[in-house]
Structure formats: C-alpha cells, structure tokens
Amino acid sequence: xxxxxxNLKRILxxxxxxFCALSALAxxxxxxxxxxxxSLLDRAVLKVxxxxxxxxxxxxxxxxxxxxxYQGQSSETRIVNMKRTSKVVHTYLVTPxxxxxxxxxxxxxxxxxxxxxLTAQLRVIKxxxxxxxxxxxxxxxxxxSTDRHAPHVQEPFELxxxxxxxxxxxxxxxxxxxxxxxxxxxxxxxxxxxxxxxREEVNGSIFKVYTLAATARTLTAGTFTFQPQVQMNVIIxxxxxxxxxxxxxxxxxxxxxxxxRPFVLDCNKLQVNVQPVPMAGRPDSFTGGVGIFDFxxxxxxxxxxxxxxxxxKMRIAGNGxxxxxxxxxxxxxxxxxxxxxxxxxxxxxxxxxxEQVLIPKSDSVTNVPPISFSYFNTKTTDFRTITRGxxxxxxxxxxxxxxxxxxxVPSTIQQETKILGRDIVYLKPAPEHWKxxxxxxxYEQPLFRVLxxxxxxxxxxxxxxxxxxxxxxxxxxLARRQKAPKAARRHVQLAEQARRKKDEKAxxxxxxxxxxxxxxxxxxxxxxxxxxxxxxxxxxxxxxxIDHLFNTIEQRRYGFTAEAPLAPDxxxxxxxxxxxxxxxxxxxxx
Numbered sequence: 394x395x396x397x398x399x400n401l402k403r404i405l406x407x408x409x410x411x412f413c414a415l416s417a418l419a420x421x422x423x424x425x426x427x428x429x430x431x432s433l434l435d436r437a438v439l440k441v442x443x444x445x446x447x448x449x450x451x452x453x454x455x456x457x458x459x460x461x462x463y464q465g466q467s468s469e470t471r472i473v474n475m476k477r478t479s480k481v482v483h484t485y486l487v488t489p490x491x492x493x494x495x496x497x498x499x500x501x502x503x504x505x506x507x508x509x510x511l512t513a514q515l516r517v518i519k520x521x522x523x524x525x526x527x528x529x530x531x532x533x534x535x536x537x538s539t540d541r542h543a544p545h546v547q548e549p550f551e552l553x554x555x556x557x558x559x560x561x562x563x564x565x566x567x568x569x570x571x572x573x574x575x576x577x578x579x580x581x582x583x584x585x586x587x588x589x590x591x592r593e594e595v596n597g598s599i600f601k602v603y604t605l606a607a608t609a610r611t612l613t614a615g616t617f618t619f620q621p622q623v624q625m626n627v628i629i630x631x632x633x634x635x636x637x638x639x640x641x642x643x644x645x646x647x648x649x650x651x652x653x654r655p656f657v658l659d660c661n662k663l664q665v666n667v668q669p670v671p672m673a674g675r676p677d678s679f680t681g682g683v684g685i686f687d688f689x690x691x692x693x694x695x696x697x698x699x700x701x702x703x704x705x706k707m708r709i710a711g712n713g714x715x716x717x718x719x720x721x722x723x724x725x726x727x728x729x730x731x732x733x734x735x736x737x738x739x740x741x742x743x744x745x746x747x748e749q750v751l752i753p754k755s756d757s758v759t760n761v762p763p764i765s766f767s768y769f770n771t772k773t774t775d776f777r778t779i780t781r782g783x784x785x786x787x788x789x790x791x792x793x794x795x796x797x798x799x800x801x802v803p804s805t806i807q808q809e810t811k812i813l814g815r816d817i818v819y820l821k822p823a824p825e826h827w828k829x830x831x832x833x834x835x836y837e838q839p840l841f842r843v844l845x846x847x848x849x850x851x852x853x854x855x856x857x858x859x860x861x862x863x864x865x866x867x868x869x870x871l872a873r874r875q876k877a878p879k880a881a882r883r884h885v886q887l888a889e890q891a892r893r894k895k896d897e898k899a900x901x902x903x904x905x906x907x908x909x910x911x912x913x914x915x916x917x918x919x920x921x922x923x924x925x926x927x928x929x930x931x932x933x934x935x936x937x938x939i940d941h942l943f944n945t946i947e948q949r950r951y952g953f954t955a956e957a958p959l960a961p962d963x964x965x966x967x968x969x970x971x972x973x974x975x976x977x978x979x980x981x982x983x
Contacts, residue, residue, distance in 0.1 A: 447505070463484075869917065
C-alpha cells in the first residue's frame, strides 16, 4: 500500500505537467483574406479567427467597390506537440465591383482577455483579356424600360429588361430576376422571357445583349417603381484553383477545368405612373374594358318556336385587359327568359368569347334587343361604346299536344302450378357419378386457369410501364425529381472515396456536386440556378442544415488553405449531415 502511494506521488507532478501542456494557449484574434490578389471577376474569402477564445461575428464596414457578405461560423480544435488550440472562425465572401487597392477595416474585435483592431488588404486587378475595364459595370450591366410611362389601371404595358455582357465574358445563359418589384397593386407576378439576343456597340466596345420582356398590369392607380436585380452565372476557367482569365475561347477543357460564379447586376430605377379610369362620362354599359377593342355579336337560330332557345355569341377582341372584362348586359324583357352568360374557351390570345341563352316565351317576340359594349380607350383617353343589333327573329307558336292515356290490360293467362309430389324441388337432378379432382380434364385444372390469366397480367404490366414512361416523358419536372436521389448518391460515393484517400479538394467538389445535382433535379432548376435562397424556400424545415452545408462547403471550396485542413472526423460528420439532410428533403412533398 505504501508503495502504491509513493508511486502516485511521483506520477502526480508528471500528470500536472502533461495537462498544463494540453491547456489552452493565450487568447488572440486575427483577420486574414485569401487570396490577397484577385481579378475583377474573382472573389476572396475574409476570415476572422478567435484563437483560444470565443467571439461573435464582426460588423465589417462596407468598402466602396467591394461587396462583403457574411457566410457563417465554424469551429475547430487541434492538439499539436501536446499543445491544444481551438478556433472560432467567422467567414465573409468579398466580391469586387471595381479594380484598385482596398483596405478592409479597421474594425475592433472584443474577446475574453482584451480587444484588438483588425485590418486586411486586398488588391483587385483588371481581367487578363480586357485592359480597359475598371469596374464590373463596364463588363456587365442591365437596363429596364417600358413602352408606356403613364398607362391606366388594368391596361397592360410592356417591360423590357436588357442585359449587356462585354464580348469575351462567357455566361451560361440563365437569368433570374430578384426583387425590385412593387409589393402591392400588381395583377399577378411578372413572367420574364428571353425574346432576343443581339450584338451591339457601346462606347467603342462590343456587347452581347440579351433582351427579356414581361407584360405588367396593375389593379390600382399610383406610382410603381421597378428596379430589379439580374442574377446570372459567369463561366470562369479554373486553373490550379486560382488563375482566371479569358485566354481560352472555350473557357476550360473537357475535364471540367472551369466553374460558374454567380453575379448580381444592379439596374436603373424605372417609375411608371398609372392613371385611374375616370368616373366622369362612364356609361352604364361599361363592364371594365380598358384598352382598344372591337365587338361582334351573332345569334342563332333566328327561327324558333316559343320555348326553344336562341344562343347569343359575343366576341370582344383587341389589346387590353380582356381577362377582366365581364359580359355585356342584355336589356331585360318580360317576353323572353334570359340566362346568365358564360365564357367560352378560345385559342386566340387577343379575344374573349361569351355565350348567353335567350328563350322566347311567346310568338310576340320579333327581335333580340341591341347589345352595347363600352370600354375606356387608352389611346384617345375617353369612353367608347359599340352597339350591335337589334337582331330580327321569327318565333312561331308552340303546338298544343293532346294528352294520351295508356291503359293497362290485365292478363288473362293463368299460370299452371305443377305439383311434383316432393317437398324439395331441385334445380337439376343429382349426377349419376360425382367427379373427383383426379377425374378433371386438362382444361379444368387450376394450373390451366392460372395460365389463362397470365396474358392479361402481362398486358396490364406493359400498359402500366408505358403509361409511366409517357408520364415521365411529358413531365420534365417529375422525371428530374425521380433522378435526384440517384444523382446525389453517385457523388456521395465519390466523396466517401475522396475522404478515405484524404483528398480534400475532390471531397468538397463531390459534396458540392451532390448538392447541386440533387436540388437541381428535385426543384427542376438549371445548373446555374441552384442557389441557397431557392433551396431554403423549398425546404423551410431543413433551413438550418441547408445553410450550414452550403456555407461550409463553399468556404472549403473557395477558402481552403493547406495550413487548416478539416479533421477526418469532421469530414465524416459533414458527409453524414449531407446524406441525412438529403434524406429528409426527399420526404418533403413539393
């Protein structure tokens, strides 16, 4: 016993020295940016690291010419040479909008043990193929315009959005319009479509011009402001992770030495003053039409008997708010019965059809009364009325029909009841010999009956398979949703292989491809449209995990440094989080 106590006393100082070596070093905070030299079309990752201390994200002051966005927080712990070091890292994405030398900060960081003033330096140079461009707006910009600056309520007006891309800058051709639209008073969301692509000379440089158009209509009068942001993807060659330019006209090779970078282009502000439809001079036959229209009416048949229907067909065609027009009113008359009008489908986009049934009550009806349609003419800014009719008809008196009575003659045939002399009468006589299963012929065997059902079952399977194939062929979104799990699974397997080989570059590329492939197929998005906001909106219950995955993977892809690799256990945890999140998203019905 004494020996054990004596040994314990010897060991305690050694254990004390060991645990002191493992204790945290002095607290500190550092700011770094990688890389410190980028081109105008590149971006950098800014990091604020709290070493052996905890700290909140800093409010980085905005710098003219730089867009600084907070990406998220991560933490790591290391033990090197029996020294334990922990870090809390806050990451920011820095996107330049012009060339120059920039100083980020100074900004004061508070941490346990004191405070420290931090700064970082960044240099932004011109793209290698364009020695003139000083700002992003000289390479890419957008403009919005309209054909009517003072339309009236319910009057359609065209919005035109032009995206200018300097020749030599390659994009994937996908555009997303973000924000900048009036929150109230619009008649539905705007549907933007690319209608033209041309090349133009602007200030001595050649630009590719993509023209997008949308038809707008308001429900109220007032001033409506349009200032959308255009999100697009620029294709940038990737050479050793950090060498961008436009020397290669194909921007990369077959093996994927290129990547897409999202850019958001600001736009000019467009104000449209929508005028109300005046009340003065509004006729009783006004049914809400605003625009320029024509009005036609036809009836048929024009010769009927009293009580038979006459169909009135009304056609309104032109440019304006056709979908908001209600049917013109027909003057009521006690001589006929009038039913409610109904809208008839038409394949022509610039017309609307109504049908109404009128039934004459007697032969005193000689015509269908005139029908008037009034609308507000947006060109002359006054009310116009178009009247069609009256329409002559011939109504004959309905013939009187005598009532007929059909008598039922009772049958004189009496049924004869035959007494068989038995209490029980069998439906058929008993067989002379009862057959057993062994006595059945081949076509009475159960196996033969099962074989008879096989062609029908095979036909049903073929019909079901054909219907499924046709359904997927006609529904691209459904077909892509079916591909999502398989596409993600392939990249998850590649990530697992890269993790075992300790190939971090391939690991994070595979993780990102798993996210992009899965959500691209699941949400029916083009490759350049897979972005965090769209995914968060589609899966609100998984927003926390989705945010962590997108931010962490992007930081590691764009901000990776050899001095700070992720621990193998953390890589495995990140891979498990990705697979778990995708499984939960797969159970969400969209």
